[in-house]
Amino acid sequence: MDLEFDRKHIWHPYTSTINPLHCYPVTEANGVYLKLKDGPEIVDGMSSWWSAIHGYNHPTLNTALREQSEKMSHVMFGGITHQPAIDVCKRLLQLTPSNLEQIFLADSGSVAVEVSLKMALQYWHAKGQSRPKFLTLRHGYHGDTFAAMSVTDPNNSMHSLYKGFLPEHIFADSPSVGFWEQWDESDVDDFSSKMAQHHSDIAAVILEPIVQGAGGMRLYHPTFLKRVRELCDHYGVLLIADEIATGFGRTGKLFACEHADIQPDIMCVGKALTGGYMTLAATLTTKHVADTVCGGEAGCFMHGPTFMGNPLACAVASASLDLIADGHWQQQVANIEMLFAELLPTLGDHQQVENVRWLGAIGVVETKTPVNMEVIQKHFVDHGVWIRPFGKLIYMMPPYISQPEHIQQLVSSISSALDKPECFVKS
Ligand SMILES: *Cc1c(COP(=O)(O)O)cnc(C)c1O
Numbered sequence: 001m002d003l004e005f006d007r008k009h010i011w012h013p014y015t016s017t018i019n020p021l022h023c024y025p026v027t028e029a030n031g032v033y034l035k036l037k038d039g040p041e042i043v044d045g046m047s048s049w050w051s052a053i054h055g056y057n058h059p060t061l062n063t064a065l066r067e068q069s070e071k072m073s074h075v076m077f078g079g080i081t082h083q084p085a086i087d088v089c090k091r092l093l094q095l096t097p098s099n100l101e102q103i104f105l106a107d108s109g110s111v112a113v114e115v116s117l118k119m120a121l122q123y124w125h126a127k128g129q130s131r132p133k134f135l136t137l138r139h140g141y142h143g144d145t146f147a148a149m150s151v152t153d154p155n156n157s158m159h160s161l162y163k164g165f166l167p168e169h170i171f172a173d174s175p176s177v178g179f180w181e182q183w184d185e186s187d188v189d190d191f192s193s194k195m196a197q198h199h200s201d202i203a204a205v206i207l208e209p210i211v212q213g214a215g216g217m218r219l220y221h222p223t224f225l226k227r228v229r230e231l232c233d234h235y236g237v238l239l240i241a242d243e244i245a246t247g248f249g250r251t252g253k254l255f256a257c258e259h260a261d262i263q264p265d266i267m268c269v270g271k272a273l274t275g276g277y278m279t280l281a282a283t284l285t286t287k288h289v290a291d292t293v294c295g296g297e298a299g300c301f302m303h304g305p306t307f308m309g310n311p312l313a314c315a316v317a318s319a320s321l322d323l324i325a326d327g328h329w330q331q332q333v334a335n336i337e338m339l340f341a342e343l344l345p346t347l348g349d350h351q352q353v354e355n356v357r358w359l360g361a362i363g364v365v366e367t368k369t370p371v372n373m374e375v376i377q378k379h380f381v382d383h384g385v386w387i388r389p390f391g392k393l394i395y396m397m398p399p400y401i402s403q404p405e406h407i408q409q410l411v412s413s414i415s416s417a418l419d420k421p422e423c424f425v426k427s
Pocket of ligand 1: 213214
């Protein structure tokens with residue numbers, strides 16, 4: 001593999017051309033393993049950014065993709081429909097909250113978020129109200145396109161770089177009471193007062209239910225989400241649940257909203273939708289929101305990507321949702337959660353550790369100083385695992401098929417990294 005070419009010419013996510021970090025060449029992926037070129041198979045603790053929930057090279061998903069590719073890889077979705085799209089949408093409606101009836105297929109998570117924001121804006125426009133603002137939480141993450149970024153944490157996504165271009169929305173304090181902690185009613189004070197103050201300008205609240213992912217791996221209390229739903233109902237504001245990271249079982253429930261027993265007005269799914277095979281996402285909403293949008297001035301919902309409803313992606317997503325529907329994920333995720341609950345507290349006393357936390361198949365070790373990316377990445381690979389931390393967050397989101405020995409190996413490689421001062425930036 002021409003790694004020199006890669007280093008010289010190819011941009012990887014969030015990387016510098018002046019100081020490109022080392023990239024590890026992967027030639028194959030099977031089950032929970034990534035095969036390194038001229039190297040060993042290493043245990044994947046990331047599910048390729050939380051998407052490959054059933055593991056790699058899955059026979060059922062492979063078959064779905066191959067069979068579809070022999071029929072039709074892509075046709076436009078404008079004025080044309082096809083069985084793979086109908087199949088995936090039927091399955092989505094069966095799995096998602098019962099109030100959601102209308103599906104928009106998008107090509108990535110960020111686009112699904114853009115679509116959800118546009119739906120909310122078109123909804124209020126159709127009702128003859130100007131509501132140009134969104135209310136969201138600090139430490140949130142909703143994607144890298146501009147509108148998605150505008151509701152992502154202002155510091156993490158460096159809003160200052162785009163000042164004057166990026167719309168300015170309203171940020172409430174992120175929840176501080178953890179998922180397993182005792183609920184404290186004051187946790188929702190800031191959100192509640194922002195809502196009281198600005199509600200007539202707010203088209204929708206957008207948040208990640210229960211788990212704030214890329215913005216800080218924060219696991220918050222279900223009652224916070226319950227209160228948000230109550231406040232949205234009270235003030236007549238729409239609620240958008242971004243389940244792109246949490247959807248399809250990751251938190252131990254099929255969707256994280258279920259932890260609080262609430263239903264959103266609009267929901268975004270992505271990441272694990274195709275079991276990590278292809279890029280596909282979806283925005284779902286209620287008949288009421290959809291019909292209101294379409295009763296407005298435009299007479300339709302104004303969006304339509306070129307690769308909308310791509311048949312290959314839909315076919316593999318249907319196969320992945322069938323694997324979800326068989327229910328094995330529940331025991332698999334519960335087993336991973338049990339192991340995290342047993343193993344992570346043993347790291348909690350380490351002098352480098354600020355906090356450990358877990359929920360479902362998510363395990364997080366927050367450190368006191370940021371990691372030295374290059375050094376800790378090599379440490380993990382040398383220890384036979386793929387874990388990609390950011391800042392002070394070393395986290396695991398392994399495939400659901402991971403066995404106890406895989407989880408143990410992930411945790412013990414974190415444990416040995418904590419003992420190496422060179423894995424962290426000097427404070
Ligand atoms: C990853 C993610 C997105 C963006 O999805 P992309 O497919 O990377 O565009 C949006 N919201 C949440 C919560 C995510 O985790």
